[in-house]
Amino acid sequence: MRSIVLARIDDRLIHGQVVTAWCKTTGANAIVIADDDVARDEFSQRLLKACAPPGMTIHTLTLSDASSYLRSTGEGDERIILLTKTPGVMEYLLEEGVNIGRIILGGMGMKAGRKRFNKNVSASEEEISSMKRIVSRGVDIDYQMVPKERPVNVKKLLSKS
Structure with a gap:
């Protein structure tokens, strides 16, 4: 059965913090990257797969394909880290019926x-x-770079924006 163990917005997608901290903390065995551009760019896909921990399954999917994939039950025990570059993609997936209970906001560069x-x-x-x-x-939505950091609920920050 598929389950999302972490939904994270981070425009770097797979990088050191995701690999060393979040994968270990969540017990994930798969990463789903929902991004139309990456899904169509073979070079970016190879780079991201090279950054992933050994044995980790990586799926680089268009938004539509990610929605379908994440809504299906699948076989076996797939514990997924869902990565998107922007909040808009998470919003799209929620609108499509993907079950996301909490989102971790990581880095979004200037x-x-x-x-x-x-x-x-x-x-x-x-x-x-x-x-x-x-x-x-x-x-x-909680801002949290690494699992050891105390999460900050973004609701307070949004009220100031």
């Missing part, structure tokens, strides 16, 4: 159209609106 939202997070107005809509659905 780029055009974004302003600093929190320590390691920059977000555009649309990304902030997306997070507000997710929270209004009853899904908690």
Whole structure:
């Protein structure tokens, strides 16, 4: 049976913190990356797979395929870390019926159209609106870089934005 053990927004996708801390803490044995661009870019897929821990199954899927995959039960015991680059993708997956109870907000770097939202997070107005809509659905979003860090509920930060 498939279960999402961690849903994380982080524009770096697979990197040291995900590999060393979150995989170990969650007991995940699979990573699903929901991103249309990565799903169509073979080079990016190879890089991400090379960064993953040995034995970890990596699925790089379009948003539509990720939605279908995550809503199906699957076979065996698949404990999934779901990674997206933006809140909008998580919102899409929720709207499609994917069961996500809590989202961890990791890093979202500064780029055009974004302003600093929190320590390691920059977000555009649309990304902030997306997070507000997710929270209004009853899904908690916590800012937490690594498992040992105390999570900060984003609801308080959103009320200031």
